[in-house]
Structure formats: C-alpha cells, structure tokens
Amino acid sequence: MALTIEIDHAKTRAKTRAKAAVAAGQPVAPQSVRGTIRRIKWGVLLLTLSIYYVTPFIRWDRGPNAPDQAVLLDFANGRLYAFFVEIWPQDLYLVTGLLVLAATILILTNALAGRLWCGFACPQTVWTDLFLLVERLIEGDRRLRLKNRGAPVTPKRAAQIVAKHAAWLLISFATGGTLIFYFTDAPGLLRGFASGEVSTNALTWIVVFAGTTYGLAGFARDQVCTFMCPWPRLQGAIWDPEAYTVNYRDYRGELRMSAKKAAAVRLEGKPAGDCVDCGQCVAVCPIGIDIREGPNFACINCGLCVDACDGVMSKLGRARGLIDYESWSNIERGRRKEAPVNRLVRPKTIGLTVASLALAGIITVAFATKTTAILSVQHDRDPVAVKLSDGSLRNAYTVKLLNKSSAPHAYALSVSGVDAKLAIVGVQTGSSVVIGPETSEALRVTLTGAADGQGDVVFTARDETDAVLSAKDRFVDR
Incomplete structure (x- = not known):
C-alpha cells in the first residue's frame, strides 16, 4: 500500500479555521488535556527551564586567574567553559565533534520515535507550552479563547489582554536576561541590573532575545515547528515506518460514528469503529493537524492527542490506544489483522547507536588527551x-x-x-x-x-x- 505523507496540512487547517470563523493568521489555540504524556511534558518543561535559569549561577573552581562560572561562553577572550572542560579556538574541532554527535543522536531518536525531541524538549516547544499555560490561566481554555477572537473588547477582556502580554513580556525578558548570563559573569551582571549599571550592549541583546522569545512563543508557535524549523523538511528523507510515532489505528477506529449509533449498528451485526469523531485529538494538538488523516510531517510527536483520545475511550468504556505511539508498519499489519512486531532493534538503529558510541568515545579520548x-x-x-x-x-x-x-x-x-x-x-x-x-x-x-x-x-x-x-x-x- 502506497503511503503519502501530508505536506499540505496548512491549507486544510486554514479551511477548518475559516469554517470555525477563526481569523486567518491567528496561532493555533490548543485545548488543555490531562494524562500521562501531559504530566511527562510538564516534568520535562520544569526540568529544562530549571536547568536553563539556574546553570549560569553554578560556580566551578578553576584556580587563580580563571572565571568561576561553571558554564561560560567567554567570546571576548576566546574561551568556552563547561564545568571541567575549557575550549580554546584551537579546540573548536571538539565542538564540531559534539555537534556531529548531537546530530547523530537526533537521527537515532528519529529512527526510534520520530520527532520526540521536538515534542518534549525543543526550546520552541517548552516556551510555547509555558506561554500557553499563562494564556489559559488568564483567558480560559480553548473555547473561551476562540470565542474572544473577534469579539468586542470589554473592560474585562482588555484587562485579560494586558495581563497576558505583561506576563509574556516578563517571561521573555527573564529568558533574554538569562541568556546574557551565559556570556558574562552572571552574579556580576545581576548586581549591575540591581544598581542600574548595565552596558548598552548587554541591554540591546537582552531586548533582542526577549523580542525573539515573545514573538516565537507568543505568536508564531506552530508555524515555527512547521515552516521555520528545517527538521520537519527532512522527514521525507529520514521518515522510518518502524519508528514509534503518534499514529491513528484506523483499522479499529473506522467507520467513525457516535457511541449511540455504533451501539445500534453493532446490534445489527454490522461493524462500527471506536472513533466517535469528537475532534478532541485535533482540539488539543499544538500544531492544529488531524492525526487521523495519516502521518504528517508537521506532527511533533508530543502525544497530547493520545491523552485526549484515551480519556474519551475511558469514558466510553472502550479500550485505550486508538491513537498511540505505534509504528506505521504495525498500523499496516493491523489492517491485515496481523500481530504487531517490535522492530526498534534493527540494522539502522544498531548502526546509529554504534556510530553514536564511537563518536562519544573519540570525543572523550580527545578531551582526556587535550593538552594545556x-x-x-x-x-x-x-x-x-x-x-x-x-x-x-x-x-x-x-x-x-x-x-x-x-x-x-x-x-x-x-x-x-x-x-x-x-x-x-x-x-x-x-x-x-x-x-x-x-x-x-x-x-x-x-x-x-x-x-x-x-x-x-x-x-x-x-x-x-x-x-x-x-x-x-x-x-x-x-
């Protein structure tokens, strides 16, 4: 069976928005969802943000005449410090090696579970989740937010808008300021902020980074993951049918119909699918796609639709997993009524694992034998x-x-x-x-x-x- 990966979902999504009377160009307004995957995503968000905001203040003793900041990108003096590692311009081949290793691990992750990095730990995903959390707390969940779009601005609505953007700007400036801490002594710069003695150069970069965070996480959102990031464009070349990505078990879900109609049809001895076409999987998707249409290059594999669908299936007393992390090969096996096969360990993943371990070993030896x-x-x-x-x-x-x-x-x-x-x-x-x-x-x-x-x-x-x-x-x- 031929497989076509949807690459034109933006037009489909625009039509859906038009039908829903949603203004063109507005970012996706995903609905909140509860479940195991959502809890994991909150945990990853808390961990990654903690690492980002705390790391510049960790101290590391390197002896006299050396900075004591654990992670410092000292471009002015041509030094990169990361705990016990010190990199000079002459050592940039080690940075190149680390970048190659990171790319190899990313490809390995893609071969195992698709865009798992994109869905859980990518900075764009993390900060967008944080901005959406603020938006929900202030403006309400999806229905209220969609209802407010295009509605007359009341005093209450104006207060919500001001509060939301004030919170977004606060997060953005905290993000931009923290990023500057990685390029200079963090406590010293923080004291400079407190006393008002900060260089124009530092303030300029803080404004630039804050503006970038504000624009990308507050407004661009899904468009960054779909159109600006190069990674989804590579999916057509490296997409793997054996990878465990978010997929819809259509052999179980079709034909779609309401729970009452499905019960009546089954009483007549006719087949009926488990999908009730509630649209929850689309409502919670941060990209705004319908995973039931098949593999989509824009899907970031976040799994929120899995939580949404499992919640509906549990309420209906039906088996969970209608939408799940599953390989496309197993979806096709299910259509043929064959048992699923786990092929995470295969020549491709073995080769990528060996390559990653070899690169890690070479880089470790290079760091260990690096002279002063x-x-x-x-x-x-x-x-x-x-x-x-x-x-x-x-x-x-x-x-x-x-x-x-x-x-x-x-x-x-x-x-x-x-x-x-x-x-x-x-x-x-x-x-x-x-x-x-x-x-x-x-x-x-x-x-x-x-x-x-x-x-x-x-x-x-x-x-x-x-x-x-x-x-x-x-x-x-x-």
Whole structure:
C-alpha cells in the first residue's frame, strides 16, 4: 500500500479555521488535556527551564586567574567553559565533534520515535507550552479563547489582554536576561541590573532575545515547528515506518460514528469503529493537524492527542490506544489483522547507536588527551637557508608557544633529528622561556649545522612538570 505523507496540512487547517470563523493568521489555540504524556511534558518543561535559569549561577573552581562560572561562553577572550572542560579556538574541532554527535543522536531518536525531541524538549516547544499555560490561566481554555477572537473588547477582556502580554513580556525578558548570563559573569551582571549599571550592549541583546522569545512563543508557535524549523523538511528523507510515532489505528477506529449509533449498528451485526469523531485529538494538538488523516510531517510527536483520545475511550468504556505511539508498519499489519512486531532493534538503529558510541568515545579520548599548551613551528620561506662564512648552514623558524593554563610555565626548547645548534633570538643564554598564563608567544629560533646535515627536525618543549610538546619541520640546505 502506497503511503503519502501530508505536506499540505496548512491549507486544510486554514479551511477548518475559516469554517470555525477563526481569523486567518491567528496561532493555533490548543485545548488543555490531562494524562500521562501531559504530566511527562510538564516534568520535562520544569526540568529544562530549571536547568536553563539556574546553570549560569553554578560556580566551578578553576584556580587563580580563571572565571568561576561553571558554564561560560567567554567570546571576548576566546574561551568556552563547561564545568571541567575549557575550549580554546584551537579546540573548536571538539565542538564540531559534539555537534556531529548531537546530530547523530537526533537521527537515532528519529529512527526510534520520530520527532520526540521536538515534542518534549525543543526550546520552541517548552516556551510555547509555558506561554500557553499563562494564556489559559488568564483567558480560559480553548473555547473561551476562540470565542474572544473577534469579539468586542470589554473592560474585562482588555484587562485579560494586558495581563497576558505583561506576563509574556516578563517571561521573555527573564529568558533574554538569562541568556546574557551565559556570556558574562552572571552574579556580576545581576548586581549591575540591581544598581542600574548595565552596558548598552548587554541591554540591546537582552531586548533582542526577549523580542525573539515573545514573538516565537507568543505568536508564531506552530508555524515555527512547521515552516521555520528545517527538521520537519527532512522527514521525507529520514521518515522510518518502524519508528514509534503518534499514529491513528484506523483499522479499529473506522467507520467513525457516535457511541449511540455504533451501539445500534453493532446490534445489527454490522461493524462500527471506536472513533466517535469528537475532534478532541485535533482540539488539543499544538500544531492544529488531524492525526487521523495519516502521518504528517508537521506532527511533533508530543502525544497530547493520545491523552485526549484515551480519556474519551475511558469514558466510553472502550479500550485505550486508538491513537498511540505505534509504528506505521504495525498500523499496516493491523489492517491485515496481523500481530504487531517490535522492530526498534534493527540494522539502522544498531548502526546509529554504534556510530553514536564511537563518536562519544573519540570525543572523550580527545578531551582526556587535550593538552594545556600548544607548540607550532613555521620555517622561514625567504631565505629558507643561509650559508655562513665557515661553511655551515643556518635555518630560521618561528616557534609559537601557547600556554592555555591559568599559571605561567617555563618551557625548555630542544631539537632532535639533525646535528644543529639551537638559539633563541633575544635570549642571551640557554633555551628556556617563560610563557605567562593564558598567553602565547612567537619566538625567533635559529638552527645552525653542517651543510650536509639536512633532514627532518623535531622541536620539543618541556615544562617544569615534564609535560612534553613536539612539532616537526625540516632543516634544509637550499
């Protein structure tokens, strides 16, 4: 049986709104619902918001001359701090690795349960849920909100509108202000707010982030998940019929009819579906789609329609699960009256799991073996070698030492691979230099050796802790 994924639901939804006399362009007004999945979503919302708002105030001791904020994106000094991890611009390959790992895990999640991230933990979903909660508390549930759209503005209605938008703006500015805390010392900036001593730059970014939150969570809502986010556009390429996504068991629900009519039809020995066409699954959907029409690329797999349908089935004394997390393959098996098959473990998910574990292992090893200093060598290009009066050759190099630790270190330079004398320009005696904390220094270094001594040369820098850095170059005669 061919499967067509609905990609034109916006037009269908617009027609439904027109029939319901809902102004075009208005965001979806989902109805509140109770159930297991809704409780899980509230728990995830509370957890994610707590992490977001609390994390900037967690302290982490990194020693002297280092910030003590656990998570800090210090772009001004080119540092990213996350608890015990410190990332410099030279370590951005590790950030790239983390992004690749996150994308792989997201694809694995999609292969297991579709857009589970979108439905539960995506920031757009979390803040939209929070804004909808405020809207319900102030304006009432779906019916009242739809009734108020286009109705004359009374003093009570005006007070509700002002209260709702004031609460939204308060949340938005709290969100924008907290995001700024990740880029500077959070307690210091908070004290600046209290004393009125905040830079114009910080205030500008707070307004920008607050406006973004206010617009996306308060007005755009479902349109972000459907049209602005690139992830649903990938569903046509990575949609998996074995993934446990929200689906309607049409083989059980059709033909749709009222409970009384279904009872009468069944008494006549004719088949009748369990779906009573109450529309609760559509009313609670934050995207405004009808899951009974089949898989839809806009569905964020939040499962609120599952709670709504289970509630109706329980009241009617019918089995729950008419709408449920189920694979499309099992829906087709149900149509053929075959038993469902769980295929979460299959070559695709095994391969993605192995890839995720391998990437996580590589990144862990890279972090564990990451040094607190970097040595690099660049050979002079013009001239590449100078012949001295005694017949020996001199090659010149620029040796760069970067000390990423918060304490100064003394590095002793040496070379191996060729028989040549090392000298550091500007250093009178010895081959040791002191590099300050979190600084780099470029050294002019010369190697003087015999004319026939060309070959690969290894520069080595050893500090007082016996940590060794090395870099390879070439000693040439022309």
